[in-house]
Amino acid sequence: MKLDDEVPGILSRVLTAAPARRQAILAALAAYEVKAGVFDVSEDLIPMSFAEVVRHGRVADILRMTFGDVPEGLPGLLERIGERPLDRRADYLAIFQMLARNDVRAADALRGAGRITRRKLEVLSSLDPRWHHTHTLERLDTGAEATTFNAAVEFVQSVCSRASDETVAEAIAQMRPTSTLPRLLDRFIRRADRLPVNPVPVGDNDLRPLSTTRDLLEAGLRYRNCISHRLSEVAAGKLAIAEYQTQLLVEFRPLSLGAAWMFRDVHGPRNGPVALALIAEVEAKCDALGIPRITEAGGGDGWKSYRRFTGELEWG
Template sequence: MLEGGLLGWATAALVRLDDEVPGILSRALTAAPARRQAIFASLAAHAVKAGVFDAGDDLFPVSFAEVVRHGRVTDILRTAFGDVPEGYPGLLERIGERPLDRPQDYLAIHQMLARNDVRAADALRGSGRITRRKLEVLSALDPRWHHASTVERIDTGAEAITFNAAVEFVQSVCSRATDEAVAQAIGQMRPTSTLPRLLDRFVRRADRLPPHPVPAGDNELRPLTTMRDHLEAARKYRNCLASKVGHVAAGRIAIAEFRGECLLEFRPLTHSGGWMFWLCHGPRNSLVPISTLNAAAAKCDVLGIPRQDEDTGGAGWRSYRRITQELEWD
């Protein structure tokens, strides 16, 4: 049972109307979804205007009660709202048998149609049963991304705001991620597709990567400066670098290949203090021979790229780092 009675917040209002015109409560309980939701929407309009249902004995005029009892769907809605936007009865029918959680939700749908928000209306029509959750997601979601595919896959308004920010990041690193391209990709999503995969596809085509700490043109140490470089290196070394392209695009890590034998990972220092040589990764994240590791570190020294103080902790610390380096790849 819903909070407030059998029909939630609408129960008390229906009972009062039934006192004026007997049969209204029965009519609401047995009506088809379209008519029932029209009644709920009308009650919601009066509730929001009056503030509370028990504001007085004259809250609902007799004429309104008669229309609710005997009128058609459009008559009921017109009595409460005046103008009934095209498509409003159809969207109400998609709510189902129960009323929405709040009276304001009905007004939100009415206002959406009244301002001719075609994208939002189409998103609701294509996303199955209309719920308060979907309305909250739609309200928080950037209008550019209004689509049934996003409304169905995002659970809360907070997640919608996060998605907005994620798309903004993707667009900042990938020139191909235009509004039109992102909207088209959303519209072409398959049932098994996910929003994270959609964004990842754009990030893998990023062409606005941060400056690399290793200068180009060196015969020993080759900086990976494009997404193609990173994806090819991931295949060559058979590691998880392909899953780190987002970190690369965000400037959280940088990768360079040393002598075609291993990958060097660099991480940024705080307060824009440049970069640090962090780890060395062999094929399949295997250990790199000491001679190669020392040569790579010496190369970084020549380039003026600092590294972790290997003297701290002594030989035991260095051995520990060599054994656990593959765990630190994350």
């Protein structure tokens, strides 16, 4: 409004201009008003003739008057903002700075993601530069979600040697329209090869540790259960699985402070019931291996005999 007082017609020009010129004017005003902390824009760099440039100048003239050297691609990105202004002045300066430092990956991600919004700029600023791509920009909704994705990829890379920066970036680039980022990460988890050591030693004839993702996936198919969806727990050391006499799966959980593992539960095919006699065998095997378990208080051996004799079952 102050500029319109100086050169009448500026307000009308802004309201009726095409998106490219309108956003160039708004970017210029953002740079004019945000003078500290982002980049140096002094009164000398924006003289009084600035109002006349805004009123009569072309897009290139307006941007050159404001920024001096105009990075390649700035007018095109500003046009992608559309008719409405961005919510914050700093968003316009963020776009300028991104191009000024020649951040090609970020610029390409914005160009391919449709209309530029504050949300997309927040996601871009929070996302690890290695994962800057149109496909991530379109699938992440907030900066907090982008930060979570960064940490999730870091975890995947810690347990899967194949998940190099180049491989993850290529997988993102090749995503199909129906693909999701959780599915992409899950594919790497299914190839994890840095699993924690299983608490069951190798070589036992009765209790066999499932120490690889291949072992776990094959067991999930044979027992028809959800073990394939718990691979991340195994990779994180929050769960370990062994197989007892090809009849049932034995679940172990870590004790606090990483001191050891504890026998937790048994699971039959389709998570069906497991006979108490078979559970007792597993308990005896864990006792022999020095793996602790929770002992139910009271009842004694007589109670266990009663349960076996009456044929009662516990569910795995």
